Structures are given as C-alpha cells and as structure tokens.
Amino acid sequence: MLTERILEAYRDDVGLDWPRKAAQHYTDVRRENMNNDGKNLAIWGTLLQSGMLISVGGIVLGTIRGFSSSQVQVIAQSMAIVLYAELIGFAISLVGIVLLLVALMRKQYRAMWFKTAMWTFCIIWPLGTPLLIGIVFSIIVMIYLSKHKAEFTNLTTSPN
Numbered sequence: 001m002l003t004e005r006i007l008e009a010y011r012d013d014v015g016l017d018w019p020r021k022a023a024q025h026y027t028d029v030r031r032e033n034m035n036n037d038g039k040n041l042a043i044w045g046t047l048l049q050s051g052m053l054i055s056v057g058g059i060v061l062g063t064i065r066g067f068s069s070s071q072v073q074v075i076a077q078s079m080a081i082v083l084y085a086e087l088i089g090f091a092i093s094l095v096g097i098v099l100l101l102v103a104l105m106r107k108q109y110r111a112m113w114f115k116t117a118m119w120t121f122c123i124i125w126p127l128g129t130p131l132l133i134g135i136v137f138s139i140i141v142m143i144y145l146s147k148h149k150a151e152f153t154n155l156t157t158s159p160n
Contacts (some may be wrong), residue, residue: 038109041099046117048096051089052128058085090129097125097137105144108151115152118145 059082066078103109104118122142125134145152 035107035109038103038107039111041103041107042109042111042114042117045096045099045103048092048099049121049124051092051094051096052124053089054092055086055089055128058082058089061085093129094133097121101137101141104141110151112152115145 062078062080062082062085065081066075069075069078100118100121103114118141122138122145125138128134129137
C-alpha cells in the first residue's frame with residue numbers, strides 16, 4: 001500500500017502518467033467534436049423540417065387555383081402543383097428526419113431544446129408525412145427518447 005503511494009507520487013512528479021492524460025484529452029476532444037457535429041446535424045435537420053410547410057403552401061395554392069376555375073385543364077394543372085409541392089416538401093423533410101435521427105442516435109446529441117424539438121416532431125410527423133412513414137419514425141423516436149430520458153436530464157454541462 002505504501003509502496004503504491006510512493007510509486008504513484010513519483011510517477012506524477014516525473015510525468016510518467018502522460019499516456020493516460022493524453023488518452024483522456026483525446027477522448028474529451030473527440031466527444032466535443034461529436035457534440036458539435038451532432039449540434040450541426042440537429043440544427044440542419046430542424047431547419048429542413050420546413051419542407052412540410054412547402055407541402056402545405058403548395059396544397060393551399062393549388063387548391064385555390066383549382067377551385068377558382070371550372071376548366072378541366074386549369075384543375076389538372078392545379079393538381080400537378082399540389083403533387084409536385086407535396087413531393088418536394090416531403091423529400092426536404094425526409095432529409096431533415098434522417099439528419100435528426102443521426103444526431104439523436106449516432107452522434108448522441110443531448111440538449112434540452114433538441115429533446116423538446118424531437119417530441120414536437122413526433123407529434124407532427126404522422127400528420128405531415130405520407131403513408132406510415134411518419135408513424136414509424138415517431139414511434140421509433142418516442143421509444144428511444146423514453147429509454148434515454150436520463151441522458152437528457154442528467155447533463156453536467158450543456159452541449160450548447
């Protein structure tokens with residue numbers, strides 16, 4: 001016991017503990033970079049969720065244009081606007097969903113704003129995405145957030 005204390009004091013004085021300190025520094029830097037990557041992915045994913053607004057805007061404009069005329073050709077063009085807007089908006093939103101999932105599950109970004117945004121998206125996705133895609137993504141994210149709830153609440157330092 002006494003020998004271990006003497007050796008440890010000597011090692012600290014001489015600086016023989018540098019491999020452990022270097023490994024710890026490398027781990028800290030890597031974790032910080034992952035947090036920055038996760039933050040950037042989370043921000044971009046959140047911004048790309050605006051693709052749903054493009055869909056809604058296209059639907060509103062196409063519907064107004066279609067109902068303002070009784071000509072078949074105008075109605076057909078209006079429906080094309082609706083479908084193209086829905087397709088473009090969904091594609092943009094899908095890219096955002098993928099970025100959000102990577103930030104959440106792969107980069108393990110843990111900020112309170114991100115948790116709130118993910119729960120909000122879990123409510124919006126089934127309403128704004130076609131077929132069962134929104135429901136499936138929402139269920140996966142809700143289960144993940146519920147299982148990892150402590151990681152969001154026990155933050156010692158805020159990851160920005």
